[in-house]
Amino acid sequence: MIDHLPVLLVVLPILGGAVPLVVSLLHERAGWAVATLTVAGQVALAGLLAWTVETSGTVSYEVGGFAAPYGIELVVDGLSAAVALLVAVVALGVLAYARHAGPRSNSFYSLYLLLVAGLTGMSVTGDVFNLYVFLEITGLAAYGLVASGDEAKSAVAALKYLIIGTVGASLYLLGVGYLLAATGTLNMADLAGKLGSMAAYDSTLVLTAFGLMVGGLTVKVALFPLHTWQPDAYANAPDTVSAFISALVSTVSAYALARLLFSVFTVEFLSAVPIARWALLGLACVSVVTGSALAVSQSSVQRMLAYSSVSQFGLVVAGFTVGTPMAVVGASVHLLGHAVMKGGLFAATGVIERKTGATTLNGYAGMGSRVPVTAGAFSVLALAMVGVPPAIGFVGKWFIVFGAVKAEIWPVVVVLLASTLLTLAYFARLVERLYFAEATIHADEQADATADVPADATVADGSGRAVSTGMVAVVVAAAVLAVALTAAVPAFEQVLNETLPQLLTQ
Amino acid sequence: MLGLLDSHYNYVAVMLLLGIGLYMLVESRNLVKKVIGMNVFQTGIFLFFITLAFRAGGNPPIIEDGGGPYVSPLPHVLILTAIVVGVSLTAVALALLIRIYTEYGTLDEDKLKQLYYD
Numbered sequence: 221m222i223d224h225l226p227v228l229l230v231v232l233p234i235l236g237g238a239v240p241l242v243v244s245l246l247h248e249r250a251g252w253a254v255a256t257l258t259v260a261g262q263v264a265l266a267g268l269l270a271w272t273v274e275t276s277g278t279v280s281y282e283v284g285g286f287a288a289p290y291g292i293e294l295v296v297d298g299l300s301a302a303v304a305l306l307v308a309v310v311a312l313g314v315l316a317y318a319r320h321a322g323p324r325s326n327s328f329y330s331l332y333l334l335l336v337a338g339l340t341g342m343s344v345t346g347d348v349f350n351l352y353v354f355l356e357i358t359g360l361a362a363y364g365l366v367a368s369g370d371e372a373k374s375a376v377a378a379l380k381y382l383i384i385g386t387v388g389a390s391l392y393l394l395g396v397g398y399l400l401a402a403t404g405t406l407n408m409a410d411l412a413g414k415l416g417s418m419a420a421y422d423s424t425l426v427l428t429a430f431g432l433m434v435g436g437l438t439v440k441v442a443l444f445p446l447h448t449w450q451p452d453a454y455a456n457a458p459d460t461v462s463a464f465i466s467a468l469v470s471t472v473s474a475y476a477l478a479r480l481l482f483s484v485f486t487v488e489f490l491s492a493v494p495i496a497r498w499a500l501l502g503l504a505c506v507s508v509v510t511g512s513a514l515a516v517s518q519s520s521v522q523r524m525l526a527y528s529s530v531s532q533f534g535l536v537v538a539g540f541t542v543g544t545p546m547a548v549v550g551a552s553v554h555l556l557g558h559a560v561m562k563g564g565l566f567a568a569t570g571v572i573e574r575k576t577g578a579t580t581l582n583g584y585a586g587m588g589s590r591v592p593v594t595a596g597a598f599s600v601l602a603l604a605m606v607g608v609p610p611a612i613g614f615v616g617k618w619f620i621v622f623g624a625v626k627a628e629i630w631p632v633v634v635v636l637l638a639s640t641l642l643t644l645a646y647f648a649r650l651v652e653r654l655y656f657a658e659a660t661i662h663a664d665e666q667a668d669a670t671a672d673v674p675a676d677a678t679v680a681d682g683s684g685r686a687v688s689t690g691m692v693a694v695v696v697a698a699a700v701l702a703v704a705l706t707a708a709v710p711a712f713e714q715v716l717n718e719t720l721p722q723l724l725t726q
Numbered sequence: 727m728l729g730l731l732d733s734h735y736n737y738v739a740v741m742l743l744l745g746i747g748l749y750m751l752v753e754s755r756n757l758v759k760k761v762i763g764m765n766v767f768q769t770g771i772f773l774f775f776i777t778l779a780f781r782a783g784g785n786p787p788i789i790e791d792g793g794g795p796y797v798s799p800l801p802h803v804l805i806l807t808a809i810v811v812g813v814s815l816t817a818v819a820l821a822l823l824i825r826i827y828t829e830y831g832t833l834d835e836d837k838l839k840q841l842y843y844d
Contacts, residue, residue, distance in 0.1 A: 349804055349807075352808075353807060353811065356811045356814075356815070359815075360814055360815065360818060363818055363822070364818060367822055367825070372825075372826070372829035372830060373842060375822050375825040375826050375829065376826060376830075376838065376842055378822055379757065379819065379822045379823070379826065382815065382818060382819055382822065383751065383760060383761075383764060383819070386764055386768075386815055387748075387751065387764070387767070390767060390768055390771055393771055393808060394771050394774065397771065397774050397775050397778060397801075400775075400778060400800075400801065401778050406800075
């Protein structure tokens with residue numbers, strides 16, 4: 221069984237996802253229990269897989285027993301094991317949040333598990349077409365989850381997400397077609413060997429394939445100017461879904477982008493075709509600056525956090541594109557760290573909104589004393605995102621900047637340093653409001669506003685206004701992790717060094 | 727130019743489908759037509775893959791007495807998968823459209839925008 225770990229990791233949530241729909245015939249509220257059991261198993265499997273990779277190196281698996289370049293291969297190295305583990309752990313954390321925050325229908329948990337399956341599949345696959353299939357599974361589940369909100373707006377946001385996301389994935393598929401035409405293979409390792417020898421790096425065919433595939437994935441990552449689906453989707457989805465999607469969907473897409481850069485096109489391609497590298501660096505830097513500027517101009521806290529993701533993913537992609545070992549480690553650390561921090565921040569906005577009704581920057585004024593624990597965790601996460609040591613946000617950014625300095629790409633260094641200031645600009649403002657401003661929403665006013673809903677009642681659809689200990693605990697756990705993960709960085713760097721030698725010892 | 731049309735007409739069709747699909751997606755104000763445009767765009771990609779598999783004088787890839795050369799079976803298999811994905815996406819999109827129509831009573835993009843931002 222242990223030999224089949226990589227494929228079990230994908231099969232388990234798919235099978236688990238079918239269960240709640242069947243159980244619906246007997247019981248209406250069994251979804252949460254089924255999902256929790258499945259995801260707990262998922263955490264165990266992903267942990268076991270990560271441990272195997274750490275002790276005995278890269279694991280590869282031939283699905284159905286078809287030999288590698290012809291059949292589909294799953295390849296798990298240090299980076300993919302870390303992403304798969306992150307997906308499982310965050311999914312479990314968000315379930316603890318969803319217990320009380322809802323939605324509670326069985327079909328919601330089916331979609332939830334389908335999304336876990338898609339994300340895990342994206343992180344373990346070693347085949348470019350298989351990656352497309354998992355990209356679409358992820359997409360389909362994410363569109364459904366965004367639309368699961370009660371408000372009419374969530375359907376509109378989901379449709380916008382669907383149309384833009386489908387175009388992105390289709391462009392990626394078109395790129396796969398160009399690669400297939402150039403080399404006749406779809407296996408990532410095989411492609412890496414054949415590109416450059418069978419088809420020159422700077423041939424039109426390969427360049428077009430690169431442009432289409434990277435372009436398609438940047439839509440999913442939500443880099444400026446392809447981010448337009450993202451703030452609507454994050455802000456209009458239910459809180460549970462915003463926390464889950466903001467933590468994982470763009471993260472795993474950015475991981476896929478890195479996989480494409482390093483395992484398919486390889487670093488040699490980037491150095492042989494400087495224009496491709498500069499184009500991607502340019503896009504990333506524009507994304508960093510514009511994302512921050514848009515974040516500063518928002519009044520809704522959730523939209524601000526969404527635009528902050530645009531900027532942070534610019535940073536991650538810039539780190540990967542710089543391509544020096546240090547920058548790549550930094551980008552990987554920031555990728556994982558950002559997932560924990562952003563998921564925690566969205567979860568915190570949900571708690572604060574339920575407790576106080578505050579959703580905007582002005583509404584947050586003076587809330588530090590109303591919701592002390594959540595506000596404290598929120599501030600820790602915000603400062604971690606800015607990059608205050610010893611939080612994980614600091615380590616990631618430090619490595620990326622150091623890598624860029626070593627590669628002597630000065631414009632990028634300037635943008636990266638400026639990005640820290642810009643991040644401070646929107647988060648410091650918020651933390652200052654939380655603690656040092658006169659409250660604009662008062663407890664008694666709010667009591668009137670929600671008088672028709674008893675404090676601990678749950679509305680028929682399951683979105684109760686009350687806050688459970690579990691929800692606060694998730695936010696606090698994210699804040700603790702955002703600092704504690706720093707201790708794991710040396711071990712992570714070690715594993716990356718061992719399993720990605722072609723990448724890190726140039 | 728005409729020679730190209732004669733020898734590469736499949737690729738011309740691919741480009742036309744991609745272009746028309748993308749144009750409908752961007753320009754049409756009706757959301758249903760946007761979804762149709764999305765389908766046309768994907769069909770262009772399907773045709774592109776199938777064209778890749780072609781080889782002059784190739785037989786169907788079934789090993790029999792006749793022997794090769796065979797057309798490549800791989801793109802056909804890939805596109806079968808992609809068609810399934812496309813159908814599921816259309817289904818989800820139409821379900822969302824039904825919900826939007828019951829909530830807002832319109833599928834016109836401009837009217838929807840006004841209602842959406844109120």
